[in-house]
Amino acid sequence: MGSVLCFSWGWGNAFETVYFESRNEIDAQVIDFIDQKGRATVAESNVPAIELIGVSKSFGPVQANKDIDLVVGKGSIHGIIGENGAGKSTLMSILYGFYHADSGTIKIDDKTTTIPDSKSAIAQGIGMVHQHFMLVDPFTVLENVILGAEGGALLKDGVANARRELKRLADEYDMTIDPDAVVGELPVGLQQRVEILKALYRGADILILDEPTGVLTPSEADHLFRILRVLRDQGKTVLLITHKLREIMDVTDMVSVMRRGEMVASRKTAQTSMEELAELMVGRSVLLEVDKPEVEVGKPLLKVEGLNVRDDRGVMRVKDVSFEVRAGEVLGIAGVSGNGQSELLAALSGITRAESGKMELSGETLDLSAAHNAAEMRTKGMSHVPEDRHRMGLVNKFAEYENSILGYHREPKYSKGMFLNKDAIRKEAKERIEKYDIRPPTTEMTAAKFSGGNQQKIVLAREIECNPDVLLIGQPTRGVDIGAIEYIHNRIMDMRAQGKAVLLVSVELEEIRSLSDRIIVMFDGNVVGERGPEATEQDLGLLMAGVNQEAAE
Amino acid sequence: MLDTIILVLDSTFRLSTPLLFACLAGLFSERSGIVDIGLEGKILGAAFAAAAAAYVFQSPWIGLLAGIMVSVMLALVHGYASISQRGNQVVSGVAINFLAAGLTVLLGQAWFSQGGRTPALSPATRFESLTLPFADTLANVPVLGPIYANLISGHNILVYASFAAVPLTWWIIFRTRFGLRLRAVGENPSAADTAGLSVTLLRYRATIICGILCGFSGAYLSVAQGAGFIKDMSAGKGFIALAALIFAKWKPVNAMFTCLLFGFLDALAIRLQGQEIPGIGEVPVQVFQALPYVLTVVLLAGFIGRAIPPKASGIPYVKERT
Amino acid sequence: MSKGQLPRWVDYGVLPALNLLAAFIISGLVVVVIGEDPFEAVKWLVWGALGYGEGFGYTLYYATNFIFTGLAVAVAFHAGLFNIGGEGQAYVGGLGIALVCLAMDRFVPWWVTFPFAIIGGAVFGAAWAFIPGYLQAKRGSHIVITTIMFNFIASALMVYLLSNILIPQGTMSPSSRNFEAGGQLPLLRNVFSSFDFGQSPVNLAFFLALAVCVVVWLLIWHTKLGYEIRSFGANPDAAAYAGISPVRITVVTMLISGALAGLMGINVVMGEQTRLLLDFAGGAGFVGIAVALMGRGHPIGIILASMLFGLLYQGGAELAFEIPTISRDMIVVIQALVILFAGALEHMFRPAVVAFFDRFSSSTAEA
């Protein structure tokens, strides 16, 4: 199999041709019929709810979907998996009329159709819960639900109807929610509920859920799956996108795998395994084992005490959090995203001011409720790989070499008086490009044009090469392909081996468990428990859901 | 004393009216996510068209109609630039302001040869003051009489229209389907889009309403309050209306009170100018002339702090980042 | 070249040229509506601006104003700030320059006054931009609104000062007294007597403007401060992450922007009029917005765009002179259309040009 080639950066045409040959032979095992063009049909689903044929879509230079074929049986739950950026959301958005395919055919209930806009999708019985919620924050639940389906020029009658209908739906699917609550003030779990209700309110027969569980605790996810099963049993069709193979095995009937914009395989869930799916997803057999040697743990380099952080809206997001990270140690912070991890990192790194709290950094005690800025923290030996490199870690308009000094631009080695020493900066950027294998190896291209993995490497190189004592690192492998993940994990282990203190925030339990020496779990701003790396996923999952077993016992 | 108050308030109404129309115009536009600093230009264009048409057709109503048409046309230019072409909305607004300032005078000169002015309008071709029923009979009733006769009665129809537009706007924005959708596209256009709504169409509709209201504002200046068009006669009202909109936090009833406040400041400045102020003495007139602007800054800075605009305002809606 | 991308020379050359062309075609239509011959109009416009030494001198003179205000707007743009207050800042900056000249002109030669006048203009202009900048940074008052308000306030302030304080006894015109030789910048026609600048007022401020362009270029692209300004403008979150204080950058950038606008007075007050007078900024602050946009925030672009607007101003005056039915307001219209097409509608022709280049490049690839 041409698996090696898929790590080659960039314009992977060679990879496609090589891989394509091998694809059919895998597929042949499960797919009953393959036509001349390699299109597959699944026999049992005689009446497919959805059929996509040869759908392609590109965004400027990025081909998000390439000649996609997909068949979704009526009354089934169909999973779609694939790495970040594989094109799953794009494909679903095409199905929902949000984007227009550049080419290809869509069939709904065996009839060729076009979906020019979301309105038409809704009319054809498609509902979608988007990865990034499509809710109007200042609106109430009710207003969000009826938006676009108000049932009359005046709101009054529609609202009364909707209120009734909502209550019915809530009862039927066990999804209670206050219809007059302002959506922006609801927790994410409930916001998602609103999204689902929106789709059901419009009478969707086909429900698309794009990574619905990313923001849910395991028990909330279970509840969601129960609902999905009820829907399926009522004859509705569900398309479920997720990264979590376990969920796929749990709830779906069929699963399709996407990689790099292509649909590489479809399987009956019952006839496949997690191992096979993982392999299909990344194009080679995966062994996400990180080599974690014994390292002698030294004195605490970072100590946080009684940290409280309030957000712009005045909501307390971090509540009385205390911990320490020692030299040669990786402390993992697990938790469903949105439970205060981002605010914690922002406060520690000096980006936002805390309500109260102290931090001891390399022996110096800082009052975090006093004004600090990120530059100051850096001079004290703390560096920070932010969770969201697009929003924070990089200035997309800047060239690579300019990004390579972001936050360190005031360091003497980069300046000549008030001027930047561009020669020195470029020289160092060049060295790092080589060391971190950043591709393409140019200092002059703007950050926007590097792919996700390479962007992350630019940030990592910058934050690691300044030789900090303490490294804060948030979601280090989000949106990053498997080769880069390995590389990044190794770098983190190197830091640990060098006796640095690493604070790792990730929503990927796998990642946390394989890298950390200790794990603390955050829920609703609180640290709800501490575990060793050997803790089971179930154990951590419960903590993440806010169930503190120790307390319960 | 009561008389003085009534007179200042009376003047307040007259001065608030064009602001109120423009402010509501901006409200529709910005609620839908389109920032409009071209209000000024639209008012000016409308004032010119209204005066020209009122003169040519000898009818204020035709004038009003022409004013609305021209204002809507300018609004559509802004809409095309900022909705269809996803251009910078502030820049487009600046361009509209220049365009109106230049074209009105240029065409005015070409058509009427009076240095860009339109010929003066006779009373019959203007909106004249209406005397409400019983105003004269009730005038002698103490306190309420003068208030009714002098303050409430005796304005032209556009003044009443502007105040009537406030509850209407409120009702449209908060009680109709269109209003709900409008607010949605201003806050989160993607949400509206995925709900099956056309962001483009909604925003165009908001822009057109904005144009219509600016048309009223302009027509008021040239065929109701004034009697003909004079170059640059909008004199910054569009900008003040924008400031009022921010101050009103994009809410119609607030907008009315803010415009009344700005009108009142203006009226007060006019009233106090050239008079000894107790304890201070005579203040240079320039102080009064700058007063509304200074107060705007002070109010923006001190009282409302960070006013949070509709989240998507000023940002072109781009679905596919190609 | 990947699909959908354009070469730099198209992006920075062809597209702006197309936008300009569109603006001029519409302007031509306006000329037709007025009942004049647009080609005749263009002829006078170009001849008036470039056809003879004096006209060219005036073009340079106006361009000098626009370079200053254009840079002012551009610097603020780089920090993501929309400074519409260039007009007021230039006006108040002129006051600073005038005060320096009035204080020094009788005692020292111009080249002693000059640096102080530069400081005076910069400081006063900066001061006028400081409050809006500070309020934006600290209180979130929208800078577009506050700078507009400050234009009006500047106007009131200056009328008061000019007609009550600075006006010499017994004169009519609200302006300061004329500066003596020590407050007058040399005119280029006297400096370069070999070149015929006619009687045009283009003066040493032109070179100051060019020098300031270099300074701004260095500042924005080669200093740490410039780096911070650009970071903040391009991505405020990343700037905060990098420890760049938004308050500091907003205020500092507005100070620089105001100072640049303030320097415009050097050209008018110290160079041409040799006195402070009412409304001397004459809308240059607003033209600066167009100039900055067209010049894409880069000093070279700003110089070119300033020349274009200088040409419009001078050629337009000449045009109004030759064809009286085309009044001065025509220039305002052209200006508006240039701003509209080059600014707000800048991407209008892009899809067509991209399609053209794609077809072009694919056909060459096949060949």
Added chain:
Amino acid sequence: ETFKPAVVYDFGGRNDRSFNEAAYKGALQFEERTGIKFRDFEIQNPSQREQALRNFARRGLDPIITIGFAQATALEKVAKEFPDTHFAIVDAVVDLPNVRSIVFKEGEGSFLVGLLAGMTTETNTIGFVGGMDIPLIRKFACGYKQGAKYVKPDIQVLENMVGTTGAAWTDPLKGGELARSQFARGADIVFHAAGSTGTGVLQAAADEGKLGIGVDSNQNHLHPGSILTSMIKGVDVAVDKALTDAKEGKWSSGVEVLGLAENGVSWSYDEYNKPLITAEMQSAVEQAKMDIISGKVEVHDYMVDSTCPF
């Protein structure tokens, strides 16, 4: 024979219905009478003043009449460059051998209309609305006050200015509001010296059933019955005369001060305001005029000491 006259207007332009327009009218009168065409130009920004003058001079236009005090500095430069060209300036003094400076005693004319207002008022309160707050306008105001107090020493004169930018001359709405405010404060007659803005003042007077007083040109016809009189400033006459003098070879340079005596300023009396002016008023105003001309009454000139003692 090439007699090619030119006129350069100031801001406000040819059709400001007031000052510049009066100059335009004067030139038109000359054109109609003699058939000689004239060129003219409207200033757009300060730098063009010099440029326009020079442009005309270079093309051999002569004489060149410049309107407005703001042109003085430019004229001073250009007149030196073209010593053989004849220039005239209205409202300012430029002391050069080839320049005729035409200035008016606005104070005297304003005195007369002030006097009329003083005699007419029933509320013992009258008003003044100026355009921009500049010395020239204060000169109008001062004469007006003096005239009013001359007949009614205890009269109250309200005084307002419209604005701080050039827009102050073109903001009839604000002018109207100011007038209304003065009416509200008890004034029943308002005199404006505010260019186009003044149309709003007169409109407000007409709308409110009060009286307005026009300025510069005879504005009585704008609202018959509502305009008490107009303070006429003979810019048209002066321009016509300058052109005629040049044409007939009678050009004289130097300062030409036009007051009541020279008929440079006056008050208007025509069919439109006949009903408003009583015989008593007419005789009083004519008497005052004679007294001023004879020097018996001295009208204070604001420009002399920048103060108004009234």
